[in-house]
């Protein structure tokens with residue numbers, strides 16, 4: 001089954017996988033404290049605006065004693081969600097406002113935007129599709145994908161760390177795995193991991 005990009009989020013732990021039929025020559029790198037999807041050196045040049053972006057950002061919530069929070073997602077909306085969370089917006093409101101402002105991608109597939117905001121004890125998941133805006137708090141590992149599984153649903157995540165979460169998503173049977181990122185959030189801060197399948 002091909003579901004495109006997908007994420008799994010739970011309180012304290014999340015992961016994101018880039019799966020792609022059309023743009024396979026990509027990887028996740030760490031840059032300035034964020035994880036970013038970039039083309040590999042042998043990638044064909046493209047003017048598609050949706051294939052390179054920050055997929056994980058850590059942010060300190062200013063009005064909550066600098067509580068550490070992670071934001072993950074499949075596009076440029078990750079940045080405004082992170083900025084709003086950093087300004088003190090509740091996670092639900094940061095997701096809803098940024099997802100609605102940018103809306104689904106204007107490509108051949110009306111590709112949805114997906115995202116999550118994860119703190120040590122809470123997680124919110126969101127997606128904006130052509131037919132809906134869904135933002136929901138989740139207590140257990142929950143998946144949302146761009147295609148097929150585009151409503152949040154429970155996911156049996158076994159991993160307990162950023163690294164194992166990234167590997168578990170990379171190894172999942174959904175087709176066309178390219179790269180995966182994991183993030184764990186606890187009282188000590190945000191820890192990230194990358195698995196590019198090497």
Ligand SMILES: NC(=O)c1ncn([C@@H]2O[C@H](COP(=O)(O)O)[C@@H](O)[C@H]2O)c1NC=O
Nearest residue numbers: 004005020021022023050051074107111146
């Ligand atoms: N975020 C991404 O990594 C990403 N990769 C591809 N897309 C979009 O989705 C379309 C379909 O890509 P694919 O056939 O690889 O699933 C692409 O033309 C592009 O507009 C993306 N946009 C959202 O998922």
